[in-house]
Amino acid sequence: xxxxxRLFAFKRKFDFLGQxxxxxxxxxxxxxxxxxxxxxxxxxxxxxxxxxIAIQAKAKDGKAELDQLRNTVGALxxxxxxxxxxxxxxxxxxxxxxxxxxxxCVAGAQRVMQKxxxxxxxxxxxxxxxxxxxxxxxxxxxxxxxxxxxxxxGLTLQERQLPRGTTNTAKVDMSxxxxxxxxxxxxxxxxxxxxxxxxxxxxxxxxxPKIGDELMRSGIWAxxxxxxxxxxxxxxxxxxxxxxGALIAxxxxxxxxxxxFVLFQLDFSLTALAAVLTIAGYSINDTVVIFDRVRExxxxxxxxxxxxxxxxxxxETLSRTMMTSATVFVAVGALVLFGGxxxxxxxxxxxxxxxxxxxxxxxxxxxxxxxLGLRADQLRPADDKADKADKTEQAGA
Amino acid sequence: MLNLPRWQTIxxxxxxxxxxxxxxxxxxxxxxxxxxxxxxxxxxxxxxLDLRGGAHFLLEADLRSVLNERLTNLSDSMRAELRxxxxxxxxxxxxxxxxxxxxxxxxxxxxxxxxxxxxxxxxLVISGTGDTIRVAYSDQEMAKKKKEVxxxxxxxxxRRVDETGTLEPTITRQGDERILLQVPGIKDTTDxxxxxxxxxxxxxxxxxxDVAATGQNIPQTVPPTTYLxxxxxxxxxxxxxxxxxxEDIQSANPRLSPEQICRRYQPQCLPVLKRxxxxxxxxxxxxxxxxxxxxxxPIISFTFNSAGGRAFCAATRANIGKRLAIQLxxxxxxxxxxxxxxxxxxxxxTGSFTTQxxxxxxxxxxxxxxxxxxTIIQESTVGADLxxxxxxxxxVAALVGTLLVAIFMFVAYGPVFGGFANLAMLVNLxxxxxxMSILGASLTLPGIAGLVLTAGLAVDANVLIYERVREEKAxxxxxxxxxxxxxxxxxxxxxxxxxxxxxxxxxxxxxxxGPIRGFATTLTLGIITSMxxxxxxxxxxxxxxxxxxxxxxxxx
Numbered sequence: 001x002x003x004x005x006r007l008f009a010f011k012r013k014f015d016f017l018g019q020x021x022x023x024x025x026x027x028x029x030x031x032x033x034x035x036x037x038x039x040x041x042x043x044x045x046x047x048x049x050x051x052x053i054a055i056q057a058k059a060k061d062g063k064a065e066l067d068q069l070r071n072t073v074g075a076l077x078x079x080x081x082x083x084x085x086x087x088x089x090x091x092x093x094x095x096x097x098x099x100x101x102x103x104x105c106v107a108g109a110q111r112v113m114q115k116x117x118x119x120x121x122x123x124x125x126x127x128x129x130x131x132x133x134x135x136x137x138x139x140x141x142x143x144x145x146x147x148x149x150x151x152x153x154g155l156t157l158q159e160r161q162l163p164r165g166t167t168n169t170a171k172v173d174m175s176x177x178x179x180x181x182x183x184x185x186x187x188x189x190x191x192x193x194x195x196x197x198x199x200x201x202x203x204x205x206x207x208x209p210k211i212g213d214e215l216m217r218s219g220i221w222a223x224x225x226x227x228x229x230x231x232x233x234x235x236x237x238x239x240x241x242x243x244x245g246a247l248i249a250x251x252x253x254x255x256x257x258x259x260x261f262v263l264f265q266l267d268f269s270l271t272a273l274a275a276v277l278t279i280a281g282y283s284i285n286d287t288v289v290i291f292d293r294v295r296e297x298x299x300x301x302x303x304x305x306x307x308x309x310x311x312x313x314x315x316e317t318l319s320r321t322m323m324t325s326a327t328v329f330v331a332v333g334a335l336v337l338f339g340g341x342x343x344x345x346x347x348x349x350x351x352x353x354x355x356x357x358x359x360x361x362x363x364x365x366x367x368x369x370x371x372l373g374l375r376a377d378q379l380r381p382a383d384d385k386a387d388k389a390d391k392t393e394q395a396g397a
Numbered sequence: 398m399l400n401l402p403r404w405q406t407i408x409x410x411x412x413x414x415x416x417x418x419x420x421x422x423x424x425x426x427x428x429x430x431x432x433x434x435x436x437x438x439x440x441x442x443x444x445x446l447d448l449r450g451g452a453h454f455l456l457e458a459d460l461r462s463v464l465n466e467r468l469t470n471l472s473d474s475m476r477a478e479l480r481x482x483x484x485x486x487x488x489x490x491x492x493x494x495x496x497x498x499x500x501x502x503x504x505x506x507x508x509x510x511x512x513x514x515x516x517x518x519x520x521l522v523i524s525g526t527g528d529t530i531r532v533a534y535s536d537q538e539m540a541k542k543k544k545e546v547x548x549x550x551x552x553x554x555x556r557r558v559d560e561t562g563t564l565e566p567t568i569t570r571q572g573d574e575r576i577l578l579q580v581p582g583i584k585d586t587t588d589x590x591x592x593x594x595x596x597x598x599x600x601x602x603x604x605x606x607d608v609a610a611t612g613q614n615i616p617q618t619v620p621p622t623t624y625l626x627x628x629x630x631x632x633x634x635x636x637x638x639x640x641x642x643x644e645d646i647q648s649a650n651p652r653l654s655p656e657q658i659c660r661r662y663q664p665q666c667l668p669v670l671k672r673x674x675x676x677x678x679x680x681x682x683x684x685x686x687x688x689x690x691x692x693x694x695p696i697i698s699f700t701f702n703s704a705g706g707r708a709f710c711a712a713t714r715a716n717i718g719k720r721l722a723i724q725l726x727x728x729x730x731x732x733x734x735x736x737x738x739x740x741x742x743x744x745x746x747t748g749s750f751t752t753q754x755x756x757x758x759x760x761x762x763x764x765x766x767x768x769x770x771x772t773i774i775q776e777s778t779v780g781a782d783l784x785x786x787x788x789x790x791x792x793v794a795a796l797v798g799t800l801l802v803a804i805f806m807f808v809a810y811g812p813v814f815g816g817f818a819n820l821a822m823l824v825n826l827x828x829x830x831x832x833m834s835i836l837g838a839s840l841t842l843p844g845i846a847g848l849v850l851t852a853g854l855a856v857d858a859n860v861l862i863y864e865r866v867r868e869e870k871a872x873x874x875x876x877x878x879x880x881x882x883x884x885x886x887x888x889x890x891x892x893x894x895x896x897x898x899x900x901x902x903x904x905x906x907x908x909x910x911g912p913i914r915g916f917a918t919t920l921t922l923g924i925i926t927s928m929x930x931x932x933x934x935x936x937x938x939x940x941x942x943x944x945x946x947x948x949x950x951x952x953x
Contacts, residue, residue, distance in 0.1 A: 001811075001812045002811065002812060003811060003952060004808075004809060004810050004811035004814070004815070004952065004953055005808050005809060006809075007805075007808065007809050056783065087786075143598065144598065144652060144727075145652065147595055147596070147598075148591075148595070148652060150594070151591040151592075151594035151595045152591060154590060154594055154773070155594055155770075156594045156595070156596055156768075156770040156771065158596065158678075158768070158770065159598075159676060159677070159678045160466075160678065173462075178459065178772055181457070181772045181773070181774050182772060184773070184776075185590070185773055185776075188776075192587075200780075201780070202779075202780040202782065202783040203777075203778055203779045203780055203783045204586075204776060204777070204778040205776065205777050205778075206773070206775065206776040206777075207775050208772075208773070208774040208775060210457075210774055211455065211774050211775045215910065218908050218909075218910070219908075221908060222904060222905065222907075222908030222909060222913075225904050225908065226900070226901050226904045226905070229900045229904060230897050230900050230901065233896065233897055233900055234897070237893055269912075270909070270910070270911060270912050270913050271843055271912045271913070271916070273909075273913065274843060274905060274909065274912065274913045274916045274917070277901055277904070277905050277913075278850065278901065278905075278916075278920070280901055281897065281898040281900070281901030281902065282854075282898070284897045284898070284901070285854070285857070285894045285895075285897060285898050286894075288890070288893045288894050288897055289861065289890045289893075289894050291893075292889055292890040292893055292894075293890070296886075316868065317864075319864055319867075320860050320861055320864040323805075323809060323860045323864070324853075324854075324856075324857045324860050324861075326805060327802045327805050327806070327853045327856050327857070327860070328850070328853035328854060328857075329853075330798070330801040330802060330805060330853070331798040331799070331801065331802050331849050331850060331852050331853030332798075332849070332850065332853065333798075333801070334794045334795075334797040334798035334801060334849060335794045335798065335846055335849050335850075337794075337797070338790060338793040338794040338797055339790055339791065339794040339845075339846065339849075340786065340787060340790030340791070340794075340842075342447075342787060342790075342842055343790075343794075343842060343843070343846055346843070346846060347846070350850070
């Protein structure tokens with residue numbers, strides 16, 4: 001049997017907070033650069049937030065021809081299109097911008113109808129200012145066949161919308177917003193028809209304009225609510241200075257993670273948001289462990305100067321901090337290497353989060369306590385449990 | 398602290414074993430599971446659509462149009478009633494969205510007009526002054542109507558999507574006006590999407606009793622006013638006895654008419670007059686209820702709007718004793734005999750029905766009533782092999798991740814303590830699996846990421862304890878005392894650290910949708926179970942180990 005190896009045993013006591021001014025400057029700089037980056041370069045929002053379409057296509061034989069695909073899909077009149085290799089050379093991720101529901105989309109719908117319902121179908125936009133769409137059949141049809149034909153382009157024909165009398169034209173009345181949502185489906189069908197013969201469509205994601213806006217809003221709320229809830233928890237369990245310190249550390253981590261997304265232009269999607277929130281949780285996890293020791297030491301060494309006391313607490317918990325960071329780091333590292341392309345942005349963000357979370361617990365959260373002027377006499381009296389722990393200690397000693 | 402009473406040891410070991418038992422069906426190969434009782438082998442974690450492949454659609458119902466249609470219907474009834482009560486009025490207009498405005502010719506007839514309005518529908522909210530009366534649905538009524546429309550749409554979807562009975566769609570309400578449709582394992586969504594956009598078509602026809610009287614199911618010729626329509630039972634029978642024919646009918650392009658189906662495949666059919674008595678767009682509602690008298694047999698009630706009511710009244714008055722066929726999507730779902738003239742817009746269908754049958758029939762009727770247009774506002778389709786790739790990537794990442802963490806713990810804390818921590822991590826994973834099986838949660842790819850992260854975080858409690866034990870040991874405590882105080886003192890940090898992460902996890906679950914939820918589920922579960930596995934479970938292991946080995950020195 002082997003003996004345990006002290007992986008992170010540090011003989012020397014580091015003066016962590018002696019460097020707090022350098023850390024302060026560094027952190028402020030990173031955060032300012034991140035914020036400036038968000039507003040100048042901008043985040044590479046995924047379709048979750050921006051709306052749009054992402055189609056994963058795999059060439060039926062051999063390699064995906066990106067240039068050729070770009071031309072084909074670009075000529076469909078579906079707006080901005082971007083392509084990238086996804087995972088392996090035969091697979092390509094086609095992204096189409098969110099559809100606005102303009103007349104170009106109606107023209108596209110006509111092409112879909114002619115391909116899927118039969119030649120001779122005409123599709124025209126209705127009156128300006130509405131989202132109405134008019135369908136003209138090549139021949140007289142009964143109600144069931146009308147409904148069947150129009151459903152091929154992703155619309156529902158209601159009983160009242162069926163053509164009356166001798167006309168072969170039916171109008172589907174929609175609002176402008178509804179048409180924009182429908183045009184997403186039209187764009188998907190156009191891409192399917194254009195590349196379907198040579199490529200196998202492995203997966204399709206589509207987010208309409210409405211949902212995109214909603215997801216963005218609920219995402220922002222999730223971040224705010226998480227940080228506030230955690231800060232309140234820390235405030236209840238510790239003192240307000242701890243809560244403020246923890247909150248600043250969390251903000252620091254969240255902002256600098258967003259900075260990483262800007263820097264590498266990683267896809268900022270729902271999963272990326274999950275990563276940001278998890279980083280907030282992880283960062284606080286680390287911070288709280290150090291804070292816990294700070295509180296304990298403050299009760300024990302009532303006269304020790306704050307700076308020394310913080311340094312001592314950080315040093316005492318250092319090997320644990322390094323150990324946990326290392327285990328989480330290797331776990332997330334496995335995700336980066338083996339988790340596949342879908343989790344890639346998420347894992348990279350998490351990896352960064354582990355590093356920055358560890359850094360911020362020491363140099364942001366604890367340094368914050370120094371600047372916030374925490375004093376030992378501000379501590380609430382120890383609760384029962386800690387009391388008991390102290391007594392056991394005395395009994396043991 | 399380390400002197401656990403025997404019962405505690407047993408309880409802790411029991412919980413651990415139980416979790417393992419619940420988690421086991423997820424880990425055993427199917428060849429082993431086949432030999433186990435079904436109730437046990439079937440309690441496995443569902444794989445999310447991103448792993449097993451399938452389609453996910455978020456649909457929004459166009460409630461506004463439906464409500465406007467209903468208001469237009471209401472305005473027709475209102476006009477008829479006002480005329481009947483001889484209240485002079487200029488017009489009745491629809492205020493899109495929620496109200497009607499009645500403009501009277503003479504202010505003095507206001508109270509009479511209000512009476513007439515109440516007669517149409519007593520639940521309406523009436524406001525306005527002078528010669529204008531504003532009539533609106535109450536908020537309660539509005540919410541009820543919206544809910545009805547959504548329920549109706551769900552019913553239509555269920556019937557449409559699962560026509561062939563081979564898919565297992567999950568259709569759920571999402572908020573006020575949305576429906577989530579999930580179809581696992583579907584390959585081609587083109588047909589599925591078309592079905593979403595096809596509404597049910599309901600019509601009432603009189604049965605041509607002269608033709609029916611001949612007793613032939615499929616007569617050689619029928620008069621030009623009449624056509625043959627298969628009955629619902631007939632089609633179900635055909636599907637059972639001749640699945641090939643059923644397939645052909647479903648895939649025929651162009652679609653076969655009911656008459657063609659009758660002639661070609663000869664299911665049970667009825668000759669009905671082509672003329673439509675009333676259409677589904679005139680049907681306001683249908684409910685399964687019970688008869689007032691005669692022992693309260695289950696019956697089906699239905700209500701028409703005024704136009705539908707008038708047409709129905711005329712048709713039933715002239716055809717007492719004949720059958721009235723109710724045709725839904727080219728099948729006759731029911732053909733009750735007209736007992737008396739049904740005027741006043743509402744009627745009932747009696748028969749020897751069970752409650753279940755009346756419920757099904759009224760649902761069918763409702764699904765043929767005015768439907769809402771459904772728009773796909775979010776779509777996610779994952780092919781099966783893409784899902785298989787994701788499973789493979791997820792599994793490899795999870796295995797490598799946990800293995801690396803395990804090696805780390807072994808190296809850092811030695812075979813005994815590292816082993817205990819790793820055993821705890823294993824128990825934690827088992828408990829997460831068990832928890833997900835019990836909760837019926839789905840495992841998604843982000844969920845696997847949550848699991849991997851949990852593996853890394855779960856050992857944190859042990860790291861905290863062991864580091865503390867090392868500190869206590871360095872202070873010169875005895876092995877037993879260092880372990881006991883190590884546990885005790887690490888506790889508050891463990892609780893705080895876990896609870897804060899838990900706060901993040903729970904909020905992620907609450908605010909998040911789709912991928913975030915899957916991640917939040919495993920992360921939250923993992924944190925909760927790790928509090929058990931990393932502290933309570935390892936403490937039990939240690940207490941047993943200490944009593945057994947009585948170590949004179951801690952190798953940590």
